[in-house]
Amino acid sequence: MGQPVERTSGAEAESELPPGQRLQRGWPVMHYGPVPRFRPERWEFKVFGATADGGERTWKHEEFTALPYATVVADMHCVTKFSMRGAEWGGIPARSFLDLVPPAPDVTHVMVWAEYGFSANLRLSDFASDAAVFATHKDGELLTAEHGFPVRLVVPHLYAWKGPKWVRGVEYMTADRRGFWEERGYHNIGDPWKEQRYSYQEVLGDGPGLPGL
Ligand SMILES: Nc1nc2c(c(=O)[nH]1)N[C@H]1C(S)=C(S)[C@@H](COP(=O)(O)O)O[C@H]1N2
Numbered sequence: 001m002g003q004p005v006e007r008t009s010g011a012e013a014e015s016e017l018p019p020g021q022r023l024q025r026g027w028p029v030m031h032y033g034p035v036p037r038f039r040p041e042r043w044e045f046k047v048f049g050a051t052a053d054g055g056e057r058t059w060k061h062e063e064f065t066a067l068p069y070a071t072v073v074a075d076m077h078c079v080t081k082f083s084m085r086g087a088e089w090g091g092i093p094a095r096s097f098l099d100l101v102p103p104a105p106d107v108t109h110v111m112v113w114a115e116y117g118f119s120a121n122l123r124l125s126d127f128a129s130d131a132a133v134f135a136t137h138k139d140g141e142l143l144t145a146e147h148g149f150p151v152r153l154v155v156p157h158l159y160a161w162k163g164p165k166w167v168r169g170v171e172y173m174t175a176d177r178r179g180f181w182e183e184r185g186y187h188n189i190g191d192p193w194k195e196q197r198y199s200y201q202e203v204l205g206d207g208p209g210l211p212g213l
């Protein structure tokens, strides 16, 4: 991913953490609001918005989990400054959906939607990155409810709020729009290596205006 990597010798080799981050033992649970209950009969995953053919596509849970599976080993960085190292995320690569439902040529961003209307906006290039995955598993085990079961997005090169838990769909967009945390003071892009934590750090071109401004 082009990030600086510090190597110590042999099996201790570990990646450097982004500035201001510290390692946390275990796996904290961090989100806004209650944990949604999974209702398989009502659950569907939808790709919609500015698709190439103008249509939309949905997957029932059993169809979604039958899509080709891949694993990605990555660190996770929360903007509140804890990081977790070396999780193995398993699931469906985000870019698979760009193949399954091609975006219109003028799509520049996506909004990833989750239960209760939580959302996170991403540049199309971030969404299409090799390591971005709609994870159903961590370290070989199914996600638990509080960690996002049945599926969460993981975009390892951005702060973790850019990866909604309990994802339900992706909207293709021809212009940028701020998601849930991006409307509430967090940076529109959220690159931890540049410490893009808060919206006041944004420079022209990093994002659309804040609502009401
Ligand atoms: N739906 C939803 N997804 C979310 C959040 C949230 O508030 N709602 N918080 C994000 C933040 S800030 C972090 S750090 C990670 C935390 O994931 P974890 O609870 O599995 O550690 O989830 C992200 N995904």
Ligand SMILES: [Mo]
Binding pocket: 030, 077, 078, 079, 080, 160, 161
């Ligand atoms: Mo976070």
